[in-house]
Amino acid sequence: MKQTKLDMPCGTCFLVPLRDNGFARGLIVRNSQEGMMFGCFFGPRLQSKCTASDFSGLTQKDAVFNGLFGDLGFRRNEWLAVGL
Numbered sequence: 001m002k003q004t005k006l007d008m009p010c011g012t013c014f015l016v017p018l019r020d021n022g023f024a025r026g027l028i029v030r031n032s033q034e035g036m037m038f039g040c041f042f043g044p045r046l047q048s049k050c051t052a053s054d055f056s057g058l059t060q061k062d063a064v065f066n067g068l069f070g071d072l073g074f075r076r077n078e079w080l081a082v083g084l
Contacts, residue, residue, distance in 0.1 A: 006031070006071050008081065013052040015080045016073065022047050025055060026079070027063075035072075041065040052083030 008031050015023040022045040030038040040063035042055075060066060073079035 006035075006074055008037070008071070008074060009084065011084045013055045013082050013084065014074075015046070015049060015082060016041070017078065018045060023049065025050070025058070027055065027058070029060070029066075031071075035070055036068055037071060038068055039066075049080070050082065 008028055010028055010030060012028040014026045014028070016026055017023055024045065025042040027040045027042070028037055029040060040058075040060050042058055042062060043064045046054075074081070
């Protein structure tokens with residue numbers, strides 16, 4: 001059964017909860033039809049949730065990781081979209 005594409009446009013800012021506490025910031029660069037995305041993840045660790053305005057000025061060169069990842073965190077409502 002084919003998954004439907006999530007409505008997560010390019011430029012969506014999101015937060016990923018980290019295991020021991022805090023959040024990492026992420027940014028969707030590309031979203032495919034098959035549940036795969038390409039994006040950037042930024043440090044340093046945040047101790048509390050932030051808004052999309054806290055992503056201003058960040059570029060792909062500032063990322064600690066650029067690469068492919070799946071959409072399961074969004075589908076399980078574990079990763080939080082905070083805006084464009």
